[in-house]
Amino acid sequence: MQKILVARPIFPDVIERLKQYFEVDWNNGDVLSAEELTRRLADKDGALTAGDPVGAAVLAAAPRLRVVSNMAVGYNNFDIAAFNAANVLGTNTPDVLNESTADFGWALMMAAARRVAESEHWLRAGQWQKWAYDAFLGSDVYGSTLGVIGMGRIGQALARRARGFNMQVIYHNRSRVAPEIEAELNAQYVSKAELLKRADHVVLVLPYTRDNHHTIGAAELAQMKPTATLTNIARGGIVDDAALVDALRAGQIAAAGLDVYEGEPNLNPALLTVPNIVLTPHIASATEATRRAMANLAADNLIAALGEGPNAGRPANPVNPEVLGKARA
Numbered sequence: 001m002q003k004i005l006v007a008r009p010i011f012p013d014v015i016e017r018l019k020q021y022f023e024v025d026w027n028n029g030d031v032l033s034a035e036e037l038t039r040r041l042a043d044k045d046g047a048l049t050a051g052d053p054v055g056a057a058v059l060a061a062a063p064r065l066r067v068v069s070n071m072a073v074g075y076n077n078f079d080i081a082a083f084n085a086a087n088v089l090g091t092n093t094p095d096v097l098n099e100s101t102a103d104f105g106w107a108l109m110m111a112a113a114r115r116v117a118e119s120e121h122w123l124r125a126g127q128w129q130k131w132a133y134d135a136f137l138g139s140d141v142y143g144s145t146l147g148v149i150g151m152g153r154i155g156q157a158l159a160r161r162a163r164g165f166n167m168q169v170i171y172h173n174r175s176r177v178a179p180e181i182e183a184e185l186n187a188q189y190v191s192k193a194e195l196l197k198r199a200d201h202v203v204l205v206l207p208y209t210r211d212n213h214h215t216i217g218a219a220e221l222a223q224m225k226p227t228a229t230l231t232n233i234a235r236g237g238i239v240d241d242a243a244l245v246d247a248l249r250a251g252q253i254a255a256a257g258l259d260v261y262e263g264e265p266n267l268n269p270a271l272l273t274v275p276n277i278v279l280t281p282h283i284a285s286a287t288e289a290t291r292r293a294m295a296n297l298a299a300d301n302l303i304a305a306l307g308e309g310p311n312a313g314r315p316a317n318p319v320n321p322e323v324l325g326k327a328r329a
């Protein structure tokens, strides 16, 4: 039997499925340190990760490793150049999380716009004495302009929901999406600068790469409307969190919603001191059904990539398909 490492706690029935094909070393505890991950991968043929960094050093210490299956759509934790150099396949879990993640983008955006978390904290703190005409005035969502940065599958799911809110949708992306998708979403492609200037609610849904580190920093925040909100359901590092704190404090924008952070789970402590921000712990895809679908898809990808099961040799979601069929280097 081939050997695999499941690097994180995961649904036990998915572990049972994997045991039908593999000898499973399961870390059902704390996140593994780089040293521990490297040690436990040394004799493994495959691994199932969820955001654990895998780069050249880890691969070099794991000469049998042929596939790493990430239980996430984002795979910025993989050093793809190192994967390609070693002929190691990476896989991810796209599509199954689109709708749950888009729902959550709306939840954060609306909570930020209407000051849901901020007012709840105030109420819980026993500060509510009377109804007041000017208490927690927010920004309207219905009829406003939604600016989506990153118009991939999740960005499109998010934009599709804007129809019911009678919103104008503008977007920015590496490239324009197909005209029929623009027509279906009633979405207009604009430059990043125009989007920041026009949008009432900016939502970030783009993958994290070196090129888009701090896509939203001090200069970009300064271009936004003082009544606008910023929501990040993509990855930490796309927003300069320190610059966001400054912009919120200075009233450069009205509010923000963050599900992801630079250096998470150790977020910038200044974020906790700003009232007009909604903070959630990287849970945009976290519904029971979606997390189960992601775990099962990650398992399916691993099983297929290691030549087992009904789709042996044909994993559904390779992120570097160029290495398929190549011997481990």
Ligand code: GLV
Pocket: 071, 072, 073, 074, 075, 097, 285
């Ligand atoms: C979650 O952040 C994912 O990339 O799936």
